[in-house]
Amino acid sequence: MSPATLLLVDDEPEILVALADLFEGEFRVLTAPCGADGLALLAREPAVDVIVSDQRMPGMTGDAFLARAREVSGAEALLLSGYADLEAVISAVNNGRIAGYAPKPWEPAALLSMVRNAVERRRLARALDTERALLRGLLESSTDALSFKDVGGRFVRLNAVKASALGRTVAECAGRAEAGLLPPGAGAALLAAERTVMESGRPAEVTEQRSAEGAPPRWVRVNRIPIFDGAGRVTHLATIEHDTTEQRGLEERLHQAEKMQALGTMAGGVAHDFNNLLTAILGSLDLLTHTGLAEPRQQRLVRNAITAAERGSTLTQRLLSFSRKRELQLRASDINQLVREMDDLLLRSLGEGIELRHQLEAELWPALVDPEQLGLALLNLCINSRDAMPEGGAISIITRNLAVGEDMVHDLAAGDYVSVAVADTGSGMPPAVLAQAFEPFFTTKEVGRGTGLGLSMVYGLTRQSGGTATIVSAPGEGTTVELLLPRAQQEVDRTPECRGAAAPLVAPVSVLVVDDDPGVRGVTETFLTNLGHRAVAVADGEAALQMLEKSDDIRVVVTDLAMPRMTGRELAGRAQALRPGLPVLLLTGYADPEVVPEGFPVLRKPFRQADLARCIALLLKPPSA
Structure with a gap:
């Protein structure tokens, strides 16, 4: 010194x-x-x-x-x-x-x-x-609530953050016991917690959930530290209260992202296997319809089975959207037109007692989205709203243009967006349910009525499209789910899609079918035979290459994309190295754009005979045609 x-x-x-x-x-x-x-x-x-x-x-x-x-x-x-x-x-x-x-x-x-x-x-x-x-x-610079109390629980020192949390000024709190400023139940719990620390002489850390009327719950980490005099007696208590609500939210979002990734991987695998089963089932039923069923009852049963299989295919596509294994067909879309075209379907699905309203902005920007998936999302949201109004009510579909600034919407970059919202007059959600609404498999519906995948898939669609989704709800005040979709820079393509067009007639050729699933392999081979082609089927890539080496007449290769040992992508490359210009058609139960090589046509499972016929015809089409 x-x-x-x-x-x-x-x-x-x-x-x-x-x-x-x-x-x-x-x-x-x-x-x-x-x-x-x-x-x-x-x-x-x-x-x-x-x-x-x-x-x-x-x-x-x-x-x-x-x-x-x-x-x-x-x-x-x-x-x-x-x-x-x-x-x-x-x-x-x-x-x-x-x-x-x-x-x-x-x-x-x-x-x-x-x-x-x-x-x-x-x-x-x-x-x-x-x-x-x-x-x-x-005391003055800390963003945490700090206070010092005597053994009677009275404030000796405290900062403005702590006083504000109690709805008072520092001067109004000084010398008063905090327990007396709280509701009776909370005051008694506080006294018990402080007494435990003072009697034990050991610091304690707890995380408390605190709620205020009309506000969402907040999480606070509370450290209570006893202060001793020279004789070793506890004379004061220091309290540090740190609001961890935002940190907890970030941790929950990270945990949610990890769950979504794990569930997405699982869903992709399940959907792949399920699509193989559906291909065999739907293909077999399709073949049955071409055998000329004699009795009307037989025809009706087969049609019912085909409808059920196609519904299974739609469910699989939803699973793939959830898992991000289905490649979205993003394009400039007129959301107002999509909403109007869905009126009949929505009214039939919602039933009586539900009033459907529109509030559509006249000069709405085009949005970048997969219109088919957005239609499924809107249907899902409207059904959720219907279920929240068992006694009837109104559902409003609202569209508007929205310019989003920095940090205006969580996890959304600044820019122009098209908003489409579904609002209902139903029972609303309490804060605890609202916090979990986008989680996969979370549902408040009774067993057998809800999968818990609806809102998570809606959220997944908006995120894959470059936007996001938000929910505003409160008990007794209804629910509004808003989808924010990026504004498309190009004009809406008004050209109607050619779905289900007849395949042009082509001369029969030899086609090599490669699939590790015997059911899919058999159905594909039968489809090709019915179309007049000569089909040769093998179970893996090595067998396919051997067949190409010894058979010069093979004109087309139809191969599954996901196979053990040698994937369809590897086979396509090696086959074209062996036979330059050889047409290859890839079959997949999940069209992940990262694994589908450029320049190869893709047919998604499950498919019908007509779908396969169109693809083969396109592959055999002369370049000048």
Whole structure:
């Protein structure tokens, strides 16, 4: 520790020399011959610890000098006087706040002891000032709620954040027990928690959920720390309260993303296997319809089975959208037109007692989205709204243009978006349900009525499209789900799609079928045979390459994309290396754009005979045609 600094002020040079000689061995000594010079020196040397001043000096007495010094310095002060001037001493005590008085001539040991004590007091005062400044800075700058209480639970110190959380000012809270400012139940729980810490003498950390009327619940991490006196007794309690709501939300979103990724991987695998089964089932039923069923009852049963298989295919496509394994067909779409075209389907699906309303912006921008998947999403949302209104109500589909600024919508970049919202007058959602609404497999419906995939798939569609989805709901106030879709930069393509067009007639050729699933392989082979082609079927890529090496007449390869050992992508590349220009058609139960090679046509499972016929015809079409 550096030596303390003393300022000696006396108009007699001999006394200054004697005092300096006494103190220089232990302290850093500064001297001044009068009060004015002493004040000037204090202005230059703010770190003076103790002032030793004579009382009787020309121009300015000691008590007057110390009173002036007190205005610019916190140094301890000692007064020296060769006269028994009681009035001057009293004045120095009152105005200069002197810590001691010594007569002239002084006793060296006593004066040295007096100065040492004054230095120690000054150092303690500085340490206390530092602690107070640190405490004040901590209280004022911290975004956490901080407070210090006595053993009775009364506030000794607290910051504005804590006072604001209690709906009061710092002055209104000081000296009052926090438990008395809370509802009875919460106050009793707080007293019990604080008593436990004080009695045990050990810090405690808990996370509490706090709710305010009309506001979503918040999560707060509370640290309670006992403070001890020199005898080891708990005298105070420090409390630090950190709001972890945002952090918890981020952790939950990360956990949600991890769950979605895991479930997506699972859904993709399930959908792949299920599509293989559906291809075999739907293909077999399709073949049955071409055998000329004699009885109307047989025809009806087969049609019912085909309808059920096609519904299974639609469900699989929804699973693939959820897992991001289905490649969305994003294009500029007129959302208003899509909503109007869905009116009949929605009215039939919603049933009686539900009023369907439209609030469509006249000059709506085109949106970049897969219109087929958006139609499924709107149907899903409307059915959810219907189920929330068992006694009937109104569903509104609302569209509008929306310019989104930075940080305006969570996880959404700034830009122009098209909003399409489905709002109902139903029962609404409590905060706990609302927080989980987009989670996969979460449902409040009874067993057998809800899959819990609807809202998560809607959310997945908007995210894959470059937008997002939000929900606003409260008990008794209905629910609004808003889909934000990026504005398309190109105009809406009004050309109708050619679905189900008849395949052009082509001459029969030899087709190599490659699929590890025997059911799919058999149905594909039969389809091709019915179309007049000669089909050769093998179970894997190695067998396919061997067949290509020994059979020169194979004109087309139809291969599954996902196969063990050698994928369809690898086979396509090696087959065309062996036979340049050989047409290859890829079959897939999940068209992941990352694994489908460019330049190869893709037919998604399950498919019908007519779908396969069109693809083969396109592959065999002459380049100039």
